[in-house]
Amino acid sequence: MKPTTIFEKIWNDHIVDQEEGKPALLYIDLHLVHEVTSPQAFEGLRLTGREVRRPDLTYATMDHNVPTKDRFNIEDPISKQQIDALYQNCEEFNIPLADLSSPEQGIVHIIGPEMGLTQPGKTIVCGDSHTSTHGAFGALAFGIGTSEVEHVLATQCLQQTKPKTLNIKINGSLPVGTTAKDLILYIIGQHGTSVGAGHVIEFTGEAIEKMTMEERMTVCNMSIEAGARAGLITPDETTFRYLEGRHYTPKGQDWTTAIESWKKLVTDPGAVYDQTVEINAADIIPQVTWGTTPSMGTGITKNVPNPEELPTVTEQQTARRALEYMELIPGTPITDIKIDRAFIGSCTNGRIEDLRAAAQVVKGYKVVSHVNAMIVPGSQTVKKQAEQEGLDKIFVEAGFEWRESGCSMCLGMNSDVLKKRERCASTSNRNFEGRMGRNSKTHLLSPAMVAAAAIKGHFTDVREWTFQ
CATH class of the missing domain: 3.40.1060.10 (Aconitase, Domain 2)
Structure with a gap:
């Protein structure tokens, strides 16, 4: 047989139908749902008189619109409407839901793995681009649009062109x-x-x-x-150790059988x-983004680049616009850039290990007076574990706000937003113009680097940190 990649093995194993020259029809093993991209999809089912094909392979949570200070006080009417719609839709279509009162609630890409819903060899989709997170387990996981959400709900299949x-x-x-x-x-x-x-x-x-x-x-x-x-x-063994014993993973002989199958995914x-x-x-050294895309970044020991030194006219123009928006001067040392806000959380870095890394940095220190700093656990499970370990006390004593779980400041779709021209050190995944609030400025870093910046008030090399 022709040698194949892990991707090809998963892809081939999920083809339901393939016509020459057309996209393949793939079977979907797990469909994750949240409140933002699902309302139109459910309404489409009602208009056509369709049911959800496999409610048992669908799991929903609330994350994007959830307030992290008082989760039951949703002031924005559109956010409340989307939250309420998900309640109603999941009840009507018999879909499991981690709602605001659930101990399983959290960011969709954090609760999937921690509950054991995410497993090697699965095809996983969600109406969210960062569904790619689940690929860490050897799953083929990707984001889909609203019309595709409806298609998966109705058929448990999806047409896809092979990447x-x-x-x-x-x-x-x-x-x-x-x-x-x-x-x-x-x-x-x-x-x-x-x-x-x-x-x-x-x-x-x-x-x-x-x-x-x-x-x-x-x-x-x-x-x-x-x-x-x-x-x-x-x-690998690291994957299997993480998954063993979680709520939705196989048990007993089924676990042994699953391991044997998963080991073939190479x-x-x-x-x-x-x-x-x-x-x-x-x-590689600790990184900090200076511009308005994740590619506009450099090492902590470097300077803000000079657009005129970039190789193409397009790159020069793009960098000039980014620096103008970010209000940064070429040649400025990265460590001279001061911040107003610090955010540790999101589906990128809102897990227990991320919080431990940040707590190790801030223990014994105080957040500088001009910085507003907040910690947002990625799920209720992460929040509970962090509190059991006393991490919340370390953060609060250092001057951080300790919040409830949700997407929070990552996308500015809830009450956690930056004010105009505020500059934020963030553990999230995107630094686009206005991502965290109108005319706001986002810099992407690791949890330890954000924690250090909150203490110092500016970016600093955590490798030089004195841990207390």
């Missing part, structure tokens, strides 16, 4: 003080936001193999920011990728 394959191999180990977030920001910064366009990225190499599952989720989460359709990492020796990129882990 190409891109192998990003990270050689060596990440240096001390450099994180998974720094790795993916470095990749995007070096190769651009379109390096993965039309491809599924398989991340391989020593650095990936050494990562925890939460670190792998951070990498796959931002593969979409590299333009990819999805990100994938081969499941790229065969001799399999050919459409493209390969190699990265040396030793070259």
